[in-house]
Amino acid sequence: xxxxxxxxxxxxxxxxxxxxxxxxxxxxxxxxxxxxxxxxxxxxxxxxxxxxxxxxxxxxxxxxxxxxxxxxxxxxxxxxxxxxxxxxxxxxxxxxxxxxxxxxxxxxxxxxxxxxxxxxxxxxxxxxxxxxxxxxxxxxxxxxxxxxxxxxxxxxxxxxxxxxxxxxxxxxxxxxxxxxxxxxxxxxxxxxxxxxxxxxxxxxxxxxxxxxxxxxxxxxxxxxxxxxxxxxxxxxxxxxxxxxxxxxxxxxxxxxxxxxxxxxxxxxxxxxxxxxxxxxxxxxxxxxxxxxxxxxxxxxxxxxxxxxxxxxxxxxxxx
Numbered sequence: 001x002x003x004x005x006x007x008x009x010x011x012x013x014x015x016x017x018x019x020x021x022x023x024x025x026x027x028x029x030x031x032x033x034x035x036x037x038x039x040x041x042x043x044x045x046x047x048x049x050x051x052x053x054x055x056x057x058x059x060x061x062x063x064x065x066x067x068x069x070x071x072x073x074x075x076x077x078x079x080x081x082x083x084x085x086x087x088x089x090x091x092x093x094x095x096x097x098x099x100x101x102x103x104x105x106x107x108x109x110x111x112x113x114x115x116x117x118x119x120x121x122x123x124x125x126x127x128x129x130x131x132x133x134x135x136x137x138x139x140x141x142x143x144x145x146x147x148x149x150x151x152x153x154x155x156x157x158x159x160x161x162x163x164x165x166x167x168x169x170x171x172x173x174x175x176x177x178x179x180x181x182x183x184x185x186x187x188x189x190x191x192x193x194x195x196x197x198x199x200x201x202x203x204x205x206x207x208x209x210x211x212x213x214x215x216x217x218x219x220x221x222x223x224x225x226x227x228x229x230x231x232x233x234x235x236x237x238x239x240x241x242x243x244x245x246x247x248x249x250x251x252x253x254x255x256x257x258x259x260x261x262x263x264x265x266x267x268x269x270x271x272x273x274x275x276x277x278x279x280x281x282x283x284x285x286x287x288x289x290x291x292x293x294x295x296x297x298x299x300x301x302x303x304x305x306x307x308x309x310x311x312x313x314x315x316x317x318x319x
Contacts, residue, residue, distance in 0.1 A: 005160040006103035007168065007246060088170070092251035099247035100169040106157065107244060113154040114236040119147045121233065127196040130230050133183040134158075137229050158232060162256045171250035176319075177228060177257045184227050197224035197266075204264045204318050207296070211268070211316075215290050222269040222277050222314065226261035264319040283313040 088096050102110060120140050121129040132140075141150045150158075162180045166173075189198045190205050199205045199221070212219060226234070235256055238249040254260075261267075269277025270287045282288055296316065 005157075005164045006106055007100045008103050009098060009100055088247075089251065093248070095242075095245050095248055099245050102239065102244040102246055104244070109153055109157045110236060110239065110244070113150075113157055114233070114240060116141065116147060116150060116154065117229065117233045117236070120229075123147055127191065127198070129233075130196075131184045131189060131198050131225055131227050132229050133227060134181050134229055135183075161232065161235070162228065164255070166250060166255045166258060169246040169250050171255055171258065173254060173258050175257045176260060177262045180228060180257075182228055182262075184225055189225060192221050192224060195221045195224070197221050199224045199266055200264050204266060207316070207318060208266065208268075211291065211294070211296050214294055214296075215287060218271050219268055219287050219291075220271045221266060223261060223267035225266075226259055228256055228262065231259045231262065232256040260317070260319055266316050266318065267314045268316055269314055277314055280313075288313060 084096075117137065120132070120137050123140060123144060123146060124132060138150055138155070141147045159180060166175070184198075188201055190201050191198050192205075192208070199208055204224075208221060231254065235249060235253055238253045239246060242248040249255075259265075267277075268287075268291070269282060270285045273282065273285070276282060
């Protein structure tokens with residue numbers, strides 16, 4: 001039986017600034033801090049600017065509350081005051097009072113688990129990694145010495161991360177995948193050529209093919225299905241990047257089990273636009289304007305949403 005994820009409020013104990021200095025006690029494969037940071041940088045995107053949002057999605061908070069009548073109550077979060085909550089969301093990439101941090105004693109296993117999952121991705125390839133299950137990941141660890149078996153302490157940590165109540169660190173979105181071992185079967189997914197990503201057959205593939213036809217070859221799938229493993233990998237990277245600040249990580253990225261990429265949503269961008277597809281720059285492109293004009297955009301996370309996650313104009317809502 002695993003123990004609960006150890007969290008501490010900002011200001012308690014030693015500062016988290018030494019996170020990248022932590023030496024894993026589980027293993028030491030000679031990975032330098034520069035290499036670790038480089039690996040993280042390859043899977044994350046820089047923060048979008050905080051101002052100049054597209055006018056069509058600059059929603060009034062009261063109207064948004066009415067539209068999201070079933071949204072979680074703000075008082076359930078670590079910051080129940082509405083003004084404080086919105087201030088955090090507008091400045092989501094920085095640390096704030098009452099943010100919760102992973103306990104420093106768990107930094108080594110955080111890094112060790114991240115590195116091992118990273119080696120699984122290197123083994124199976126980026127595209128396949130998007131859809132592997134937790135059990136398949138463990139099997140790769142047992143079968144390949146280049147990965148190494150996941151020790152019990154790492155498995156417990158990953159199980160605790162998945163089962164943790166994300167509202168503790170401020171994420172208020174729905175948990176859409178409830179089983180850590182959930183699989184994405186071959187018969188329900190389709191690989192999208194020249195993108196390295198998969199989409200669910202049916203509504204997701206149909207919507208993507210239609211918007212490609214209507215908008216043209218300059219629009220591209222930038223992120224499709226993300227299994228629990230893929231989302232965990234991203235969230236671990238963001239936690240490391242945030243120096244253990246779980247609240248800060250969850251403001252930019254849905255915790256494992258909470259991402260709608262796991263059940264149908266996907267991201268699109270402009271061909272050749274690179275990282276800017278995940279910034280406010282995408283909302284200024286002709287491609288995004290066409291998405292809006294043609295009615296394809298139903299943003300999952302609009303500005304000033306009540307789910308505890310940043311504005312994402314590139315995220316196509318399917319489910």
